[in-house]
Amino acid sequence: MPDMSASVSLATTHLVTLAEFDKNKVTPGVLGFVVFAAMALAVWALMKSMSRHMGKVDFKEAPDSEANTPGKGAAGTGKVQPSKG
Secondary structure, rough: OOOHHHHHHHHHHHHHHHHOOOOOOOHOOOOOOOOHHHHHHHHHHHHHHHHHHHHHOOOOOOOOOOOOOOOOOOOOOOOOOOOOO
């Protein structure tokens, strides 16, 4: 079996250089990742809830029976009725 001590020592030297700490470098760290992940999960849950609620909405409008009766503000009568709402 080949001697792996050279490759192990080479790998550990690369890890040691990654472990160096620069006091002038600011990173978000673990707390930043946790906050970002929580916000992403919240947005995902809100989008799922919104799509479920939008599926329940009926966009068909019922015909207004008062607008079709002649003599009560219908087109051509000259009378104007205020809108409801």
